[in-house]
Amino acid sequence: MSECVFCRAAKGEIPADVVYEDERIFAFLDQNPVGAGHIIVMPKEHFPILEQIPDDIVGELFSVANRLSTAVFETLGAHGTNLLLMNGPAAGQKAPHAMLNLIPRFNGDGLDFSWKTKKLSEEEMSTVELQIKEHQPVIGLAEEKKGPVAQPQEPDQVGEGEGEENYLIRQIRRIP
Amino acid sequence: MEGDGSGMQPSPEEEAEAQRKNCIFCHIISGQVQSKRIYEDESCVGILDINPANPGHVLLLPREHHAIMPQMADPDVRHLFVAAKAISASLLKALGAEGTDIFVANGTTAGQKAPHVMIHIIPRKKGDGIAAFDAKPKKAAPAELAAIAARLRPHAYRMMGKEPPAEKALGEAASPVPPQPTTMDAEFTEEKDTSDGMDGKDRKDGKGDDATVGLDDIAKVLFR
Numbered sequence: 001m002s003e004c005v006f007c008r009a010a011k012g013e014i015p016a017d018v019v020y021e022d023e024r025i026f027a028f029l030d031q032n033p034v035g036a037g038h039i040i041v042m043p044k045e046h047f048p049i050l051e052q053i054p055d056d057i058v059g060e061l062f063s064v065a066n067r068l069s070t071a072v073f074e075t076l077g078a079h080g081t082n083l084l085l086m087n088g089p090a091a092g093q094k095a096p097h098a099m100l101n102l103i104p105r106f107n108g109d110g111l112d113f114s115w116k117t118k119k120l121s122e123e124e125m126s127t128v129e130l131q132i133k134e135h136q137p138v139i140g141l142a143e144e145k146k147g148p149v150a151q152p153q154e155p156d157q158v159g160e161g162e163g164e165e166n167y168l169i170r171q172i173r174r175i176p
Numbered sequence: 177m178e179g180d181g182s183g184m185q186p187s188p189e190e191e192a193e194a195q196r197k198n199c200i201f202c203h204i205i206s207g208q209v210q211s212k213r214i215y216e217d218e219s220c221v222g223i224l225d226i227n228p229a230n231p232g233h234v235l236l237l238p239r240e241h242h243a244i245m246p247q248m249a250d251p252d253v254r255h256l257f258v259a260a261k262a263i264s265a266s267l268l269k270a271l272g273a274e275g276t277d278i279f280v281a282n283g284t285t286a287g288q289k290a291p292h293v294m295i296h297i298i299p300r301k302k303g304d305g306i307a308a309f310d311a312k313p314k315k316a317a318p319a320e321l322a323a324i325a326a327r328l329r330p331h332a333y334r335m336m337g338k339e340p341p342a343e344k345a346l347g348e349a350a351s352p353v354p355p356q357p358t359t360m361d362a363e364f365t366e367e368k369d370t371s372d373g374m375d376g377k378d379r380k381d382g383k384g385d386d387a388t389v390g391l392d393d394i395a396k397v398l399f400r
Contacts, residue, residue: 017325020332027332029321032313037324050278051265058261059254064336066253069282070246071331076324080283083245084309087264088275091300092309100278105286113279113287115298115308117227128231128271129212129224137215137222137266139258171268172275 006097010044019071024057025064027102035103035111037076041065042099050087050098051168055140065102072104080105082113088172196241201292205239214266219252220259222297229298229306232271236260236295243291244282260295273299277309 009016010026017029019039030038043061047053053061062083069081084101086092105111120128186194196202203209205221214234215222225233238256242248248256257278264276279296281288300306326343333340 017321019325019328020336022336022338029316029325030313031316031318031321033316034311034313036316036320037328038313039328050261050276051268053261055258055261058258062257063250063254066245066248066250067335068328068332071328071335073246075327075331080281080286080288082282082286083278083280085278086275086309087278088300090273090302090304091275091277091298093275103286105283107285109285111311113281113308113311115229115306117229118231120226120228120231124231125212125224125226129214131270132214132224132232132234132266135266135270137259137262139217139262141262141265168265168268171272 004046004097006042006095006099007044007046010042020064020068024060027064027068030101033103034101035105035109037072037078037104039068039072039102040099041068041102042097047098048096049093049169049172050085053098061100065100068102072102076104077106078104079107084113090172192241195243195291199241199290199292201235201237201290201294202241205237215259215263217259219255222259222263225296229296229308230300230304232267232273232299234263234267234297236263236297238293242293244288245280245293246282248293256295260297263297267297267299271299272301274302275300279309 005014008014009028010021016026017031018027019029020027021044024044025041026044027039027041030040041061041064043053043057045057047057050058065083069083072078072081082101082103082105084103085099086094086101087098103111200209204211204223211226212224213221214224215236219240220236220238222234222236225235236256236259238248238252240248240252245253260278264278267273267276277296277298277300279298280294298306330340
């Protein structure tokens with residue numbers, strides 16, 4: 001049975017340069033970093049996208065990443081750090097296992113995560129505001145109707161029985 | 177808390193107070209400055225960025241002012257990202273977004289533009305032309321990775337309040353890395369021990385004093 005390579009790394013079946021791990025979180029150096037000290041922080045449990053990660057693990061994930069930022073500042077003498085979670089292929093997600101990038105920054109490192117800004121009219125802004133409010137963000141909305149998210153046979157299949165999150169997966173995949 | 181007017185270095189509290197008074201995002205949170213607010217709760221506020229990368233680009237701000245995220249209290253950090261997840265889900269549904277980027281910049285070197293912690297939640301669609309997160313990875317030498325990991329591990333575990341595992345228990349590490357200088361060593365400078373009386377008051381989680389020195393320096397110098 002094929003299994004997500006990141007799940008296997010978290011179990012120690014594949015070697016990794018581990019920076020920190022506990023029962024729920026696994027942090028290791030990216031073998032193909034965008035910059036020196038690039039750390040991947042991820043839940044040990046398999047979740048394809050952010051919206052499927054239970055709130056307590058989301059909190060744990062970013063709490064660990066934030067504290068690792070301090071370790072990066074102190075140990076590597078970084079001048080800054082970036083946290084980047086690319087959620088969905090259109091956002092740059094390449095792996096089937098949701099993960100967070102912690103990237104140390106140094107003056108002159110040649111990295112640039114800046115974007116070109118778009119100019120929206122007042123009307124466009126108001127339209128967007130109303131659209132979002134029609135789906136008002138609420139913590140715990142899509143929560144915990146679990147059903148364990150079954151360890152997928154193929155890495156990018158979704159667990160069953162969670163209509164809300166299936167919708168989000170389809171949205172992200174945009175299968176025509 | 178007023179300074180004594182003697183011209184001495186302002187305390188961290190005075191620095192923070194000055195930042196807060198001038199912080200436009202604190203003014204937005206308090207309502208003094210207009211914004212399009214799409215989320216709020218007791219500890220954070222989400223607004224639309226008026227200079228968005230894409231329509232629906234949200235800035236999620238903790239109500240409490242801190243320059244960089246490592247200075248925030250841990251429960252507030254956790255909550256902030258739980259809110260970010262809810263906002264991300266909402267953007268996917270409301271705007272038909274095909275993905276979202278969750279992005280934080282700590283320090284101007286990292287691209288931080290304003291001295292108030294914020295999470296960028298950027299809705300994405302294929303072909304939207306945003307190349308910001310397309311950085312090209314480069315293969316790293318295994319020995320260099322092992323060396324960096326070995327340096328980070330003790331500090332990482334101590335940050336989590338744990339003892340680092342005995343090095344020989346980590347079976348995955350390569351055979352011991354000989355202490356040769358590498359280009360990595362040339363770039364990184366060790367933190368100097370600059371005890372100057374800062375006592376880590378900004379760090380609500382009570383972690384070690386020396387952690388605060390580097391973070392406050394970054395926060396202060398970059399956001400005068």
